[in-house]
Amino acid sequence: MIELTAKQAADAIRSGELDAAEYFEFYRQRAAKDPYNSYVWVADETPAEIDTSKPFAGVPIAIKDLFCTEGIPSQAGSKILEDYRPPYSATSVKKLTTEAGSTLLGKTNQDEFAMGSSTENSAYGPTLNPWDTTRVPGGSSGGSAAVVAGATAPWSIGTDTGGSIRQPAALTGIVGLKPTYGAISRYGMIAFASSLDQAGTFTRDVTDTAMLLSAMVGADPCDQTSLGLPEPVRLPTADSLKGIRLGVPEELSGEGIEEGVLKAFNETLELAKQLGATVETTHLPHAPHGLAAYYLIAPAECSSNLARYDGVRFGFRKQADTLLDMYNQTREAGFGAEVKRRIMLGTYALSSGYYDAYYGRAQKVRTLIAQDFKNAFGDFDFIVTPTAPGVAFELNSKTSDPLAMYLNDFCTVPMSLAGIPAISIPNGLSEGLPVGFQIAGPAFSENRILDAALALEKAIGFDGSKAYA
Amino acid sequence: MLSSDQVLHVARLARLELTPEEVERFGGELSKVLDHIELIGQLDLEDVQPTSHVIDVENALRADVPRPSLPVEKALASAPDAADGGFRVPSPGAS
Amino acid sequence: MSTEYEPVIGLEIHVQLKTRTKMFCGCELSFGEEPNTRTCPVCLGLPGTLPVTNAQAVQYGIMMGLALGCEIAPRSIFHRKNYFYPDLSKGYQISQYDIPLCLGGQLGDVKIHRIHLEEDAAKLVHVGSSGRIHGSEASVVDYNRGGTPLAEIVTEPDIYSADQARDWLTLLRETLRQLGVSDVNMEEGSLRCDANVSIRPKGSKALGTKTELKNMNSFRFVAQGINAEIARQTALLESGEPVTQETLHFDPVSGRISSLRSKEEAHDYRYFPEPDLVPIVPTPEMMAAAEAAIPELPAEREARYESDFGLPKDTAHLFAYEPTWGTYFERVAVEGDRDAKAAGIWVTELRTRLGADADPHKSAVVPAQLAALAALAAAKKVTAAAARTVLDKMVETGDHPAEIAEAEGLTAMEDSGELSQIVAKVISENQDVVERIRGGNAKAMGALVGPIMRETKGRADGGEVNRLLREQLGV
Numbered sequence A: 001m002i003e004l005t006a007k008q009a010a011d012a013i014r015s016g017e018l019d020a021a022e023y024f025e026f027y028r029q030r031a032a033k034d035p036y037n038s039y040v041w042v043a044d045e046t047p048a049e050i051d052t053s054k055p056f057a058g059v060p061i062a063i064k065d066l067f068c069t070e071g072i073p074s075q076a077g078s079k080i081l082e083d084y085r086p087p088y089s090a091t092s093v094k095k096l097t098t099e100a101g102s103t104l105l106g107k108t109n110q111d112e113f114a115m116g117s118s119t120e121n122s123a124y125g126p127t128l129n130p131w132d133t134t135r136v137p138g139g140s141s142g143g144s145a146a147v148v149a150g151a152t153a154p155w156s157i158g159t160d161t162g163g164s165i166r167q168p169a170a171l172t173g174i175v176g177l178k179p180t181y182g183a184i185s186r187y188g189m190i191a192f193a194s195s196l197d198q199a200g201t202f203t204r205d206v207t208d209t210a211m212l213l214s215a216m217v218g219a220d221p222c223d224q225t226s227l228g229l230p231e232p233v234r235l236p237t238a239d240s241l242k243g244i245r246l247g248v249p250e251e252l253s254g255e256g257i258e259e260g261v262l263k264a265f266n267e268t269l270e271l272a273k274q275l276g277a278t279v280e281t282t283h284l285p286h287a288p289h290g291l292a293a294y295y296l297i298a299p300a301e302c303s304s305n306l307a308r309y310d311g312v313r314f315g316f317r318k319q320a321d322t323l324l325d326m327y328n329q330t331r332e333a334g335f336g337a338e339v340k341r342r343i344m345l346g347t348y349a350l351s352s353g354y355y356d357a358y359y360g361r362a363q364k365v366r367t368l369i370a371q372d373f374k375n376a377f378g379d380f381d382f383i384v385t386p387t388a389p390g391v392a393f394e395l396n397s398k399t400s401d402p403l404a405m406y407l408n409d410f411c412t413v414p415m416s417l418a419g420i421p422a423i424s425i426p427n428g429l430s431e432g433l434p435v436g437f438q439i440a441g442p443a444f445s446e447n448r449i450l451d452a453a454l455a456l457e458k459a460i461g462f463d464g465s466k467a468y469a
Numbered sequence B: 001m002l003s004s005d006q007v008l009h010v011a012r013l014a015r016l017e018l019t020p021e022e023v024e025r026f027g028g029e030l031s032k033v034l035d036h037i038e039l040i041g042q043l044d045l046e047d048v049q050p051t052s053h054v055i056d057v058e059n060a061l062r063a064d065v066p067r068p069s070l071p072v073e074k075a076l077a078s079a080p081d082a083a084d085g086g087f088r089v090p091s092p093g094a095s
Numbered sequence C: 001m002s003t004e005y006e007p008v009i010g011l012e013i014h015v016q017l018k019t020r021t022k023m024f025c026g027c028e029l030s031f032g033e034e035p036n037t038r039t040c041p042v043c044l045g046l047p048g049t050l051p052v053t054n055a056q057a058v059q060y061g062i063m064m065g066l067a068l069g070c071e072i073a074p075r076s077i078f079h080r081k082n083y084f085y086p087d088l089s090k091g092y093q094i095s096q097y098d099i100p101l102c103l104g105g106q107l108g109d110v111k112i113h114r115i116h117l118e119e120d121a122a123k124l125v126h127v128g129s130s131g132r133i134h135g136s137e138a139s140v141v142d143y144n145r146g147g148t149p150l151a152e153i154v155t156e157p158d159i160y161s162a163d164q165a166r167d168w169l170t171l172l173r174e175t176l177r178q179l180g181v182s183d184v185n186m187e188e189g190s191l192r193c194d195a196n197v198s199i200r201p202k203g204s205k206a207l208g209t210k211t212e213l214k215n216m217n218s219f220r221f222v223a224q225g226i227n228a229e230i231a232r233q234t235a236l237l238e239s240g241e242p243v244t245q246e247t248l249h250f251d252p253v254s255g256r257i258s259s260l261r262s263k264e265e266a267h268d269y270r271y272f273p274e275p276d277l278v279p280i281v282p283t284p285e286m287m288a289a290a291e292a293a294i295p296e297l298p299a300e301r302e303a304r305y306e307s308d309f310g311l312p313k314d315t316a317h318l319f320a321y322e323p324t325w326g327t328y329f330e331r332v333a334v335e336g337d338r339d340a341k342a343a344g345i346w347v348t349e350l351r352t353r354l355g356a357d358a359d360p361h362k363s364a365v366v367p368a369q370l371a372a373l374a375a376l377a378a379a380k381k382v383t384a385a386a387a388r389t390v391l392d393k394m395v396e397t398g399d400h401p402a403e404i405a406e407a408e409g410l411t412a413m414e415d416s417g418e419l420s421q422i423v424a425k426v427i428s429e430n431q432d433v434v435e436r437i438r439g440g441n442a443k444a445m446g447a448l449v450g451p452i453m454r455e456t457k458g459r460a461d462g463g464e465v466n467r468l469l470r471e472q473l474g475v
């Protein structure tokens, strides 16, 4: 059962070859015994009846704790939301469960409010990398990555604000997709940085990505910024890259990238050529400024998005005699260090006298970066880069240096700022640890990205089963 | 380098009662991050329009049609201090 | 010699819009429901929720802009205004900031600066000591009102007296009421007014330092508050002290003004564009729908009644501010062959009988019959006094005025022989009055008119009575 991809399992369940309840229970037991601290909540029973007429019937889904699930803890990795059970479910969760027929298997661990690149910033303890438990799985959706890599779930969903899906997917040897901003509703996804947050998928292979994505996309009347995709998501079929032009931005594929990662990247470029692609160096001149813009925009939006955690309507409160003390102490005790650091940074960037110098400038840099991509896509079908500058790092090795931690997002942040889709597929090992290859396309080019990713995936032949076998 | 007064001012705006150690630590860390961020100060952004939405959507308005509200028990279910059908807080004027 | 000062006043008016649902969620608006029964995840600011703008609120905003002669922004956006307070569920208020929906404009004699859309705050109720913490004061938050759509109208500093402010607010309120965008009820808080007041030496062009008078809950208090603040500022300047910019509260009971300055540091709202909402770009369809929904407004109506119908200013004003009566008046005027002045008089008479709040269209008196009554009076077929009696009957029965006059014997006396006899009779019965008249007191003649009118049941024409009296008394 463990060998089946989600699509294979779904097909088998619908054809009657596989018992839906048995399959769900298999994963439920694995999830309950998960050794990587990748879950913060696991379903305590298998549903008595599963309606097998729906496409994902019986296929368990693991969901990042950032998504609201009605009556089920949705804590966003934070103490301030300890045991918080929302009165409603996120639109994307409803689409997967109520509409597509999956059953919620568990909620996955994450960096607090999705702020982090290692899943060490969780109030519920760090998640470990199934490839090497002394190392981090990346983040912020580290739990969702680890459950797929460790095969305690057939697939999962997460969120990506600056790389929070692609980087952990790369560090755990699985496929992670951040769709175009607006493809999937944000309603019910606990906000970190509203103009960047986007839900996405973690799967073992590209075909599962397409299938999971197809059930999540769509404009939502509860989210003004949701558009869906202009055409339905197709299951990819390509096995060549004939006629495909790949652009390799010099700014994101040289300096600061570990040698082993670069080696794997170049090998994949060679494979791409063999599959018929042309590969050329190109430029995203403003991409190196992406990180600075990102670390202004995201904290600024987060400082406002996290103002609602005030101990009044829900969540943790520290009782105090005065309102001001109640606010100050609740937030001081309820938030972890990284969240406080970003709230401080964002509050500062928006405060009187600094807006133009910081937030205003960052929004302009964002324009330039989006323009860089637009120019590049005039010459290339896709921009490709290593997903993360290095392999999974050791626990606690970067927690004391925020800037070093932020550099993990160097290659993924520009796409987030431009709102364009990007996928990370595993493309080999370095020091025995997985490495990811990122393919980014213009807005709404998900189908084409999936096709290219599938062709490469077949050629690469990465074996992820080492992590759970 | 952010002074501790600046750090405290920002913390007050953000409603965070930082410990003295945090004030010092955040002062240093934020300064380091801000130094990096200030690289964008070198760019010529004179004629560049800011981007607040990457998508090109307008209006997306909602028809003025009522939807059921939550029952009051459900609205108050997660309140740390529910009282008299509402959310109790220390009075803003109290000191 | 002391300087003479001139006040300069600007107003900020918050108008609760009369939509069915809140600004950004589907909760119905609350009218005194039990606390927290009109809330949902969105207006409670629960994690993960997103606002979605109410189309009707936008339409009302555009209607207000058009009615007040503003320019409707081709593209306007919302910002977040960040501050912590329990009446604010998200820790920020969604409000339009530097790019509002409507810019410029004018209503009556006052220029409009802007109109923008935002959401209302919740209500905080003080409940005394909290049980949990010994001795401390507690409040309870009710989020029913939180998220109610608001339009904020900001005038230019274009008002120069408290009376002008009150009159203009009255015009604004009536305009908004007739637009149908708000209940405009100050006691219930659907209309709230702040005033920015400064004074300057008369003739000076520069503006003095302004203060902001907050939340006065009736037009009378607005006027009183402004006057009190003008007096306070004048006294300050006269004694050589500066006016400081601050927010003030006017207590109508004591007439005193006090500072509302909080102990906390100055506000830093950290405005930035609301990333959860997309720009409002009014389409031609939206503009046409808003335009079509605008009825004739009081200022236009008043001008039309004066120019087209020749009504006196006060009657035109009355019918403009009570458009149901105005509409009824127009129907009577048309029926009455455009003797609009007479129609105005008789509609006013009917209004006195039915009450200003009644709908004359639903009364027994149809416009054609009121026009007929006006015509009878104009032709002196019934006297003015008799016509009033006829109108009383019309209100009761709905019968035609001519029939009533006939049946009740109220038609004007055409036979002067009969009237002449009655005059003679009254003269003979009131010899004391006659003495006084003959003694040179011409005014005393009035004392004879009353009894004559009574005798004739008001059917006699006043002029004819006077003529006969003079003739018979030889004066």
Ligand SMILES: [Zn+2]
Pocket (backbone or CB within 6 Å): C022, C025, C026, C027, C038, C039, C040, C041, C042, C043, C044, C147
């Ligand atoms: Zn609501």
